[in-house]
Amino acid sequence: MQSTGGTLRYLITEGNTGGTFEVQPETGEIRLGTPVDFEKKQQYILKYSANDGLFVADTEIVINVQNVNDERPEFDEPIYRITVEEEDEDFPRSILTVSFSLSLAKTHVFSQTCCIV
Ligand SMILES: [Ca+2]
Secondary structure: OOOOOOOOEEEEEEOOHHHOEEEOOOOOOEEEOOOOOOOOOOEEEEEEEEEOOOOEEEEEEEEEOOOOOOOOOEEOOOOOOOOOOOOOOOOOOOOOEEEEEEOOOOOOOEEEEEEEO
């Protein structure tokens, strides 16, 4: 059996959560229609099909969202309390090391010492 040779139509049939992606039915071009957020969804798996009016071909498209650093750095503690002794003659001396964490996602991926008082 031969194809009719009709116009191909392209379609996303599954996985287009929230209408994030748009497909141009005539060309098959897939466009990002809304912003993606790594913190909410890291991967989309689209079922994608082409239909020539007689036959339908299906495939799968895996789209990974790349994380960018869009979170504010945070100190590890909300308040630091220390005690220093009076009449100590040893100067200068370290009394506290404060660190903060740069966050790429909800989980902290690395820490960096920022200040020595
Ligand atoms: Ca991020």
